[in-house]
């Protein structure tokens with residue numbers, strides 16, 4: 704277990720959407736948070752130390768890793784970025800952060816993976832993390848790469864980790880699909896908090912969703928992790944209806960990855 708009163712937790716990608724939600728959700732319970740991002744990190748509180756650095760700056764990453772017990776690795780670019788950005792941030796950046804963590808003796812890594820790691824499974828299949836990955840895009844394939852490095856670091860170096868296959872992180876659900884895949888700000892903080900506090904998660908993969916009525920995945924690992932989601936996208940259905948979202952019609956996307964599994968993949972160069 705990582706000690707919330709004594710241990711330092713490094714959060715990468717801390718200026719982003721999920722990073723900002725984690726700062727709000729973890730601030731009260733965690734005494735030593737180190738935050739990093741390429742963008743400035745706004746208004747650090749006394750228990751937060753902010754470091755502006757690009758994930759490509761290996762020396763800076765190694766330096767900020769000193770004295771850290773756990774890393775929450777959120778830095779990443781989305782599927783709409785260039786292949787070059789994906790390689791630089793989601794492949795090389797993941798390696799440099801994980802490897803710097805290993806060299807610094809970090810005990811635990813919590814990793815922002817994605818539902819696009821299994822996005823090619825038909826929506827009718829209740830996918831659990833025990834099934835083999837079926838990425839729906841290069842973005843999804845690179846998330847699986849991050850998960851498999853963590854597997855190797857567990858088997859070879861004993862580093863404990865939790866990979867969160869996040870669905871749709873937003874302040875509120877945004878469309879029909881997110882009624883199933885939404886992960887709320889409060890629940891992402893609860894999931895990371897549970898991932899850090901668990902005495903021994905081994906090398907765990909969990910689906911990162913709220914307690915949505917329309918959930919279409921099966922995940923026995925929530926109980927093991929001690930993750931107790933409190934939010935449900937269904938509570939926002941009237942808001943979606945009022946915006947003209949078709950929440951009552953037939954299910955829009957045939958695969959778990961939604962549009963990712965249907966758009967033409969960008970051509971590798």
Ligand SMILES: NC(=O)c1ccc[n+]([C@@H]2O[C@H](COP(=O)([O-])OP(=O)(O)OC[C@H]3O[C@@H](n4cnc5c(N)ncnc54)[C@H](O)[C@@H]3O)[C@@H](O)[C@H]2O)c1
Nearest residue numbers: 716718719720721741757758777778779815817869871872
């Ligand atoms: N939001 C979602 O629905 C969702 C779903 C699945 C997985 N994820 C993953 O969760 C993580 C966080 O997502 P988010 O929604 O907060 O994204 P975000 O874009 O809001 O935050 C990502 C942060 O990474 C930082 N970053 C990007 N490139 C960098 C670089 N070269 N060096 C240093 N920092 C850099 C950005 O400045 C940004 O603050 C990502 O890895 C993403 O792939 C998000």
